[in-house]
Amino acid sequence: MALYLSEIVSVAGKPGLQKVIGKRSNGLIVESLVEPGKKFPTSLTQKVSFLSDISMYTYDGDEKLAEVLKSLHKQVEGGLELISKKNSGDEIRGFFRKVLENFDEDQVYNSDIIKVVAWYEILKDHVDFNQLEKEEDSEGADELKEAKKTEKKAAKPKAANTKVQSKAKGGAKKSGNLKSGKS
Numbered sequence: 308m309a310l311y312l313s314e315i316v317s318v319a320g321k322p323g324l325q326k327v328i329g330k331r332s333n334g335l336i337v338e339s340l341v342e343p344g345k346k347f348p349t350s351l352t353q354k355v356s357f358l359s360d361i362s363m364y365t366y367d368g369d370e371k372l373a374e375v376l377k378s379l380h381k382q383v384e385g386g387l388e389l390i391s392k393k394n395s396g397d398e399i400r401g402f403f404r405k406v407l408e409n410f411d412e413d414q415v416y417n418s419d420i421i422k423v424v425a426w427y428e429i430l431k432d433h434v435d436f437n438q439l440e441k442e443e444d445s446e447g448a449d450e451l452k453e454a455k456k457t458e459k460k461a462a463k464p465k466a467a468n469t470k471v472q473s474k475a476k477g478g479a480k481k482s483g484n485l486k487s488g489k490s
Contacts, residue, residue, distance in 0.1 A: 309435035312358040312373055315340070317426075319354035321347075324429050340429050358426070363419070364411040372423070379406045379427050380436040389428065392421050 316325050316337060325337035334349040349355050362369035382405055383389065390402045399417045403410060 309438060310433045311438075312376075312434070315358045315430070315433075317356045317358065317361075318349055319356075324358070324426060326433075340433055363407065363423075364414040365407065365409045366411055367409055370407060370410075375407055375423060376427055376430065376434075377436050379423070380431070382406055383427075389424050390421070391424070 310326060314327055316327055316335070318325055318337065321339075323339055323341035325339055327335050328338050328346065329336035331348065333351050334353070335355060336346060336348050339345040358372055361372040363372065363375055387402070387405060390399050394402070396417050399420050400412065403415075403420045
């Protein structure tokens, strides 16, 4: 069974990627994709990033991680060899130009590129890269439903709702050159 990026997280301080298998009031319960069967809870103080919410900086704006991974997968299927941290900086950037030619070289570091390649190597056994587009479409439909609910609530403003809404506003959290948060 293929996983969706919305089910996979990166937990700060933990190696690899994890699949969300449950939720609890003070965090998530996740299982390692690298070491199946290894489960652990997250806490509210740990930074958890859903892969579906991550994007990379380009000169034209942002590119969702799903699109970057699909492009990387196509290139690898076409014979492109993956890089590692042992490659030189020029080799790493040259490699990534083949995957995402307009990435912002001032904001995307070599370590970010290496992380995306490492994630790809983990995900290739768990994700159907051809299904990523369908996943985004279904997420868009869910976002539309949530937006409609919010609009209905906004039509009948209450003081309590206004306070909650103002607290919920804010920008995307940035982590290095990978950007967490919906664009």
